[in-house]
């Protein structure tokens with residue numbers, strides 16, 4: 001700085017409180033750091049307990065039994081721990097729910113982002129949000145008391161508790177999630193790309209199908225995976241509507257028991273601390289955690305692999 | 312402020328050339344904002360017509376009238392008559408999808424689809440039901456856009472992996488793949504480096520024998536290098552505080568640059584404003 005530039009300003013009229021600003025800065029950093037640390041330690045704590053109790057479980061029950069037995073009877077005298085009994089139910093219900101949520105969610109997303117006039121949008125979006133806000137216990141009773149009886153009118157061998165109704169209603173529950181995240185993905189497809197398609201003589205449908213959907217595929221898939229994670233971890237609907245009868249296989253007409261339903265059963269009854277049943281809880285919880293974790297990793301990888309970079 | 316009368320500028324094309332595109336008293340509104348007013352313009356076949364003028368004076372807006380891209384902007388409203396090969400294209404009865412197959416467009420920012428180079432070219436052909444040989448179409452279009460030699464070994468790679476200049480030529484190749492009669496270019500070189508710009512300009516010269524080309528450019532040298540005719544647009548402030556564009560003068564490019572009739576044009580091409 002040259003003297004004649006600063007010369008106009010009286011030197012005493014500027015006195016920034018640098019020290020105080022620095023202090024505040026440090027304190028703010030510490031506070032936010034503390035909050036960040038709390039969430040990290042909570043996660044570590046949960047994981048730690050899960051791992052610790054799971055190891056304890058596998059000291060009593062071999063991992064081979066866990067993976068190969070065909071029945072799930074940890075509370076009976078003749079105990080069996082075939083986890084695939086619970087996994088099959090969880091997977092079946094998740095698949096049914098995705099079969100509902102993918103077309104419904106994706107169609108509403110396309111409709112909202114590409115077809116709806118601002119007025120239709122104004123009506124449709126809140127409806128979706130209401131759907132997302134319905135408590136899961138209500139969905140559960142709806143599945144058990146409305147959907148199942150209705151389905152039984154033309155599926156006579158459908159039992160009172162079954163995977164089908166639970167899966168269908170679960171699908172409706174996760175639809176808003178798929179719809180809203182997919183809509184974000186569709187919305188973020190650059191305007192210039194759509195213009196490019198229209199300028200080549202594409203109709204709206206052709207633009208949506210051949211340009212917009214492929215360009216948004218990474219976002220759509222990750223929304224779907226998030227929805228699957230929700231479906232896998234969902235508890236209330238499956239506990240109420242799918243029953244509590246561990247059955248190996250993929251028959252949607254009979255009562256089944258998902259991993260989450262089992263956890264509810266054990267925690268609701270009182271399995272004494274330290275018993276095998278108690279430890280089973282953690283082994284199942286761990287399995288559930290690993291499944292959703294794997295889904296998230298896959299989604300992360302997929303998005304990085306397939307996301308297009310537009311600048 | 313002088314009144315924006317279009318004066319002799321509308322001076323349609325004097326010689327008996329056939330007219331590809333014609334604008335008759337075209338005005339475009341965005342909402343209630345009058346963006347461009349009363350444009351009269353004749354664009355002869357197999358010529359290159361450049362639109363120049365300060366930004367915001369409605370060059371892109373008028374360009375988009377010729378392939379009805381303004382239809383995609385909900386608040387845009389076009390008034391007046393636009394004729395293509397003597398037929399009115401501005402009415403409700405004309406299908407813009409059909410029109411856009413015959414009037415192609417290249418945008419300011421290269422916008423290849425996130426697909427392979429090959430699929431970028433065949434996209435338009437597929438949706439328009441092209442019956443011929445696709446490999447041949449891809450080669451012909453890429454050669455036509457002077458891109459073939461650079462990409463012939465990587466046709467399956469993504470179009471987004473190309474350099475900016477190559478992407479823009481890919482977009483030109485994509486546009487000529489559906490064999491339009493007219494190509495509209497909205498500042499096609501503004502995102503390109505000088506060497507790519509020269510390549511695209513040379514390309515336009517080659518394309519002229521087959522297509523009518525309308526190019527918007529903010530670069531006056533470019534207009535004088537490539538175009539046969541030049542339309543100079545300007546904007547005046549409106550009472551509502553907005554800007555309203557109008558066509559000041561339209562003539563052969565030499566005339567616009569060496570002997571313009573309007574003072575505004577003279578000031579603009581001599582670099583005194585804009």
Ligand SMILES: Nc1ncnc2c1ncn2[C@@H]1O[C@H](COP(=O)(O)OP(=O)(O)O)[C@@H](O)[C@H]1O
Pocket residue numbers: 341346365366367368369370371372373384386554556
């Ligand atoms: N999509 C749009 N919505 C609203 N106003 C627009 C839109 N596009 C252009 N305009 C307005 O119309 C006028 C002309 O714009 P444009 O045709 O892009 O000018 P140019 O291409 O000459 O720079 C500008 O004032 C601009 O703000």
Ligand SMILES: [Mg+2]
Pocket residue numbers: 370371372497527
């Ligand atoms: Mg423009």
